Amino acid sequence: AGGISNIFLHRLAENIQDAYAEAAGIAEQAISYIRTLYAFTNETLAKYSYATSLQATLRYGILISLVQGLGLGFTYGLAICSCALQLWIGRFFVTSGRATGGEIIAALFAIILSGLGLNQAATNFYSFDQGRIAAYRLFEMITRSSSVANQEGAVLASAQGNIEFRNVYFSYLSRPEIPILSGFYLTVPAKKTVALVGRNGSGKSSIIPLMERFYDPTLGEVLLDGENIKNLKLEWLRSQIGLVTQEPALLGLSIMENIAYGRDAALDQIEEAAKIAHAHTFISSLEKGYETQVGRAGLEMTEEQKIKLSIARAVLLNPTILLLDEVTGGLDFEAETIVQEALDLLMLGRSTIIIARRLSLIKNADYIAVMEEGQLVEMGTHDELITLGGLYAELLKCEEATK
Ligand SMILES: Nc1ncnc2c1ncn2[C@@H]1O[C@H](COP(=O)(O)OP(=O)(O)O)[C@@H](O)[C@H]1O
């Protein structure tokens, strides 16, 4: 009886965990969007949805208690019945003279005590079960293999930096029904600069995780020097790519360590990189220079300074491929000009994909690729696209109109 009720309890415990996880999800969502929630005075709705999601756990809780109670009743019922049976049979043994009353009583106690012991063990089985269920979810997460890991793949002897996106289809795992790229083509010849432009949400930034292989395309392929990047060693591939975005990730370390970023580099190499990034002047003016702590607990830095540090980091990495995503998007005009100068130096001799909101910054790119709804719609030089009079010309007109 204990075993059977345990099987039911196992199922129920799994369900109740799921129900709690869902309720916790709702609470977490509410907390992380608390500002929006309050701004729209939506507390009642949030409370209501949390309460309804808890209803499920209440139902399962009642069921669990019911099963536990029934299980206990059955177990004790069986125990008492078996005692009665034993006494009844014992009577025949005593009357036929095959055993004494004392022996029957001793056997009875032995059985009762061992039964109690077993019963206590059974309640512990439930704890084992609970542990197993909890561990099951953990292990599910630990053993989830990422489909993109490739530690074995090939290494190209000397990467030239020819990039090609060939008929790439892609959607994010979190929203598989929304296509981000649908039949996207892009060719970046070695050491050339291709600017990617298009309206917000057209899928420009989504090129980056595909190139870095944080994701793989659903369909189609991304090639580096004619080799599908799926076949390349992941670590090597990433070491070929320098990434600078609008939100540079600075660690709570010294400026020097933030530029070196885990690689062995001598101070003069770091200084050299900082000079190219136009960061040397401001770093030297600091009291502790390159030893200054940055990050949350350290020096408060401006956007411009942070971006310069991440440019210096990319210079030191010396990658074949450079991905720049709206680097200067949050800067004022003066800072933008200086950072753009540093970027121009960084881009020299590298295959670059540059995404910029302000079209005037990418006029000089070798090619301009225009994206619309996850597809490449135009590609050419600035002059060619102006003559074409398509989307690029339209976007340019819009930008000039807002000035
Ligand atoms: N990590 C993500 N998970 C789910 N959807 C995303 C993610 N990043 C971007 N998107 C969606 O992909 C679409 C394209 O975004 P993005 O590539 O950032 O465009 P762009 O850079 O051209 O503005 C948008 O609709 C955006 O909401």
Ligand SMILES: [Mg+2]
């Ligand atoms: Mg973007």
